[in-house]
Structure formats: structure tokens, C-alpha cells
Amino acid sequence: MPVPRRSTALARPRRSGRALVCLPLGLILVITVVDILSPPSIHLGPLLVVAPALTASFAGARLTALVSAIAVAALFLIGVLHGGLTTSNHESQIVALVVVSALVVAFRALRERHARELTQVRSVSETAQRVLLRPLPTRIGPLRIASIYLAAEAEAQIGGDLYAASRTVNGTRLIVGDVRGKGLTSLGEAALLLGAFRAAAHLQASLPELAAYLDGSVSWDLAAAADGDPPDEDETSGPVVHDAAESFITAVILDIPDDGSQIQIINCGHPPPLLLHHGRVATLEVRRPAPPLGLGGLLETQYQADSFPFSPSDRLLLYTDGVIEARDEARSFYPLTERIRAWTSERPAALLQHLHRDLLEHAGGRLGDDAAMVAVERVPKTSRR
Numbered sequence: 373m374p375v376p377r378r379s380t381a382l383a384r385p386r387r388s389g390r391a392l393v394c395l396p397l398g399l400i401l402v403i404t405v406v407d408i409l410s411p412p413s414i415h416l417g418p419l420l421v422v423a424p425a426l427t428a429s430f431a432g433a434r435l436t437a438l439v440s441a442i443a444v445a446a447l448f449l450i451g452v453l454h455g456g457l458t459t460s461n462h463e464s465q466i467v468a469l470v471v472v473s474a475l476v477v478a479f480r481a482l483r484e485r486h487a488r489e490l491t492q493v494r495s496v497s498e499t500a501q502r503v504l505l506r507p508l509p510t511r512i513g514p515l516r517i518a519s520i521y522l523a524a525e526a527e528a529q530i531g532g533d534l535y536a537a538s539r540t541v542n543g544t545r546l547i548v549g550d551v552r553g554k555g556l557t558s559l560g561e562a563a564l565l566l567g568a569f570r571a572a573a574h575l576q577a578s579l580p581e582l583a584a585y586l587d588g589s590v591s592w593d594l595a596a597a598a599d600g601d602p603p604d605e606d607e608t609s610g611p612v613v614h615d616a617a618e619s620f621i622t623a624v625i626l627d628i629p630d631d632g633s634q635i636q637i638i639n640c641g642h643p644p645p646l647l648l649h650h651g652r653v654a655t656l657e658v659r660r661p662a663p664p665l666g667l668g669g670l671l672e673t674q675y676q677a678d679s680f681p682f683s684p685s686d687r688l689l690l691y692t693d694g695v696i697e698a699r700d701e702a703r704s705f706y707p708l709t710e711r712i713r714a715w716t717s718e719r720p721a722a723l724l725q726h727l728h729r730d731l732l733e734h735a736g737g738r739l740g741d742d743a744a745m746v747a748v749e750r751v752p753k754t755s756r757r
Contacts, residue, residue, distance in 0.1 A: 392430050396423035396439050404446040408453050417447045417465050424473045433481040440473035504563050508537050508746065510721070512544050513630050516749040518720035520728055524694065524739045532558030533692045533744040536566050538573035543630050545573045545582070548690040548746055549623030549642065549665070565590055565621055565665065579627045580675035583638045587668035587675075590621055620664035624690060628682065628748070635688075636677040640664050643696060646709065647680065648687040648716040653709050656680050684752035687716070687723065694743030695727075698735040706734050720747035 400423050407416040424440040431439075447469055451462040508519045519535055532551030537544060547569050551558040568589040569582075576582035622642040628635045637645065637656060641664040647654040658678040663671050682688065689712065698706040708727075715726045724747050731743070 393427060393435060393439065396427045397442065399423050399426070400439075400443055400446050404450060407450050412454050415461070415465070417450050417462070418468070420444075420447055421469055421472050424476045428476050428480040431480075433477055433484055436480050437473075437477045440477060443473065444469055504559075504566055505534065506536070508535070512537055512539060514751050514753075515544055515628065516720050516751055517746065518724045519746045520724045520744070522694070522728070522731070522739055522743040524742050532562050533694065533742045534562045534566055535690070535744055535746050536569050536573075538570055540574045540627075544628045545569075545579075546626040546628065546690065546746065546748070547573075547586075547623055548692065548744060549621050549640075550692040550694075550744075551621045552619055552664075561590070561619065561621060565623070579625060579636050579638055579677040583625055583640065583662065583665075583675040584668070584673075586623070586625070587640075587665045587673070590666040591669040620666035622664045622693075626688075626690075627677070628750075633681055633683045634679050635682040636679055638662055638675055638677050640668070643691060643693055646689040646691075646712065647682070648689065648712070649681075649683070651713070651716050653713055653716065655709065682750055684750050686750055687720065688748040689723070689727075690746040690748070692742070692744045694739060694741035695731060695745060697741060698731055698739055698743070700734050701736060706731055720749050723747045 400420060403416050403419050407414070410416065420443040423443045424436055427436045427439040444466065447462075447466055451459075451466070454462075505519075505521060508517050510517060517537065521533065521535075533549070534551070535546070535548045537546050539545075547565075549562075549565060551561045551565075565586060568586055572582060572585050576585055620641075623640045624642040624645060625638045625640070626635055626645070627637075637658055639658045640662045644658070645656045647656055656678075660676045660678065662668060662673055662675055667673075668675070691708070696706055696708050700706075711730055712723075712727065715723050718726065724745055727745060732739070
């Protein structure tokens with residue numbers, strides 16, 4: 373279970389920290405003995421500050437404070453044995469050691485507090501991810517599916533990117549989207565859209581009706597937020613008025629029938645899916661693009677689906693703009709269409725593993741925006757079980 377594993381992981385650093393404390397204590401002993409045996413003109417006491425500084429690198433504030441107290445006591449002992457405890461030189465050494473040790477302990481305590489807060493944030497983020505972005509099953513009907521979510525911030529596990537799948541009577545419907553903005557607001561809007569999709573994906577008769585329903589759900593929530601929430605205060609420019617037209621969600625919605633070799637796509641301002649067919653990569657650009665969800669009602673959009681071929685053994689890649697907008701040191705965008713050609717024959721899980729590794733390598737290990745990817749493969753009838 374997760375809890376015992378986490379407890380074991382935390383216990384190991386604590387045990388290693390207690391073992392490492394022998395190093396600063398040994399330094400205190402060596403410095404004290406050498407200083408006592410040295411002539412009075414040689415002062416090694418100031419070197420004792422190394423002990424608390426070293427302890428803070430691997431131990432907590434309490435252990436650091438204990439080592440600091442031992443270092444100060446050792447400096448007192450040196451002064452007593454050298455007969456210079458009341459001299460201005462030794463008094464200044466003691467004061468300096470106390471002040472520096474107190475600063476080290478204080479900074480270590482602040483670091484521990486930040487670590488606890490970071491752990492809590494990650495825990496909340498992980499819980500939100502499990503609730504909102506439920507893991508997609510590896511098999512849905514005749515489809516193999518794999519998904520991955522990459523958070524840009526170390527403190528968060530989920531942002532405004534989203535994906536979901538739902539079974540219908542005759543097929544599977546998928547959505548991949550990206551909420552404009554960041555923070556808790558984008559998280560709430562992602563939750564709203566995912567809830568609406570899961571509730572209605574198998575009820576709406578056609579893909580355009582589903583898209584119109586999702587747009588209505590998002591538009592209603594954004595309008596209610598703009599009308600009901602008080603304006604935020606900005607210290608420099610005064611009240612900030614929320615505008616529903618400034619909030620929207622880009623999304624691509626797919627209907628993949630169990631039988632046949634065609635799929636339907638409605639693209640609402642989202643990066644187009646990629647079709648991997650016999651070693652070739654094709655961009656599925658719709659002829660009738662729709663505005664992002666949340667803006668369709670304002671523009672009186674009539675949603676229409678475009679059909680594309682999707683044969684057995686073909687693969688689809690759905691992704692958010694965090695993938696194609698990832699930059700390297702030269703500020704060049706990630707060339708997704710070029711890189712993916714090397715893995716057109718891979719199954720969805722292996723395909724995303726390659727993309728994950730290559731994307732992070734391109735971006736230097738850190739993304740500038742959240743990124744989500746979903747890979748889909750239509751399994752040939754002879755391979756279905």
C-alpha cells in the first residue's frame with residue numbers, strides 16, 4: 373500500500389542523517405583537541421562553525437541546533453583551558469559562533485517548513501489528478517490506449533490540460549483539451565468539462581450535439597462566474613473585471629466507431645491530431661474548425677464533424693500545445709511531426725514512452741507548460757480477444 377512505502381522512504385533519510393552526524397561531531401572533537409594542544413597564539417576555534425553548517429545539509433533543525441550547542445560548548449572549553457575565556461578575542465569568537473549557528477538553524481527550519489508545504493501541495497495535486505484525470509484503460513473495445521500527463525511545475529501534478537474516454541453503444545468517444553490560464557481556476561474549469569463529457573458522451577446522438585452540449589456547459593459556468601464573483605482588487609490598477617470571453621477551453625473531440633475505417637473529429641481551436649499510417653505521419657486538419665469551448669455560444673457556432681480514415685493497425689496521437697511549444701536551449705520548438713516518424717510502428721504505451729523521454733531531453737528536463745498526450749491504436753479484428 374502507498375502509505376507504508378512512503379513511511380519507509382522517509383525513514384531511510386532520517387537513519388542516514390543520524391549516521392552522518394558522526395562527521396560534524398568528529399570535526400568538533402578534532403578541532404577542539406588540536407586547538408587545546410596548540411600554542412595559545414594559534415586559534416582554531418572559529419573553524420567550529422563548519423559543524424552546524426555541515427549538519428544543516430543533511431539533518432533537521434533540531435539536530436542542527438544540538439550540534440551547534442556542542443560546538444559552542446567546545447569553544448567555551450577551549451577558552452577555559454587556554455585561560456582566555458574573558459578576553460575580547462575569545463568573547464567575539466563565541467558571539468560569532470552563536471550568531472552564525474542561530475542563522476543556520478533558522479534557515480534549516482524554514483527549509484523544513486517549505487518541504488512540508490511542498491509535500492502537502494503534491495499530495496493534494498496527486499489526489500486531484502486521480503479524481504479528475506482517471507487513468508484511461510489500456511483497452512477500450514477494439515482500441516489500445518495509452519495516456520501521459522507531464523506537469524510543468526514541480527509543485528503540481530495537474531493543471532488545465534485534460535483527457536477522457538467514454539464508451540458508447542457503437543464505439544468510443546475521446547476528448548483532449550487545454551484550459552486557458554493556470555492555477556485553481558483552470559483546474560475547476562477542467563473538472564467541469566470532464567464531468568460534462570463523462571455524463572453526456574454516451575447520451576448525445578451525434579458528435580456535433582455533444583460538442584454543443586459541452587460548449588453550453590462551459591459557457592454557462594463561465595458566465596455565472598463572471599456575473600456572480602466580485603471583482604478582484606489589484607493594487608496598481610484597481611478592480612479587475614472578469615470577462616467570460618477571456619476564458620475558454622481548446623479541445624478536440626473524437627468519435628471512433630468499433631466497426632469501419634472512419635472516425636469523426638470536431639476540433640475546437642486545439643492542435644490537430646496526428647495519424648500514423650504505414651510509417652507515414654499525417655496531420656488531421658479539419659475543414660470546418662470550431663472556436664474553443666466557451667466561445668461557441670457567443671459566435672453562434674454550428675458544429676460539424678469531419679471524417680478521416682482510421683484503419684486497423686493505425687495509430688492516433690492526441691496532444692496539447694505544451695508538447696509542440698516545448699523549447700530547447702536554442703529556443704526552438706519541439707518538432708513533434710518529425711520525431712514521431714521514428715516510432716510509427718510502436719504500440720501506444722511504447723510510443724508515449726519514447727515521446728516522453730525525447731520531449732524532456734529536448735526541453736532540458738523542464739517543460740514551460742503542462743503537456744498531455746493520448747495515443748490510440750485500432751486493433752485488427754484477428755487480434756481482438
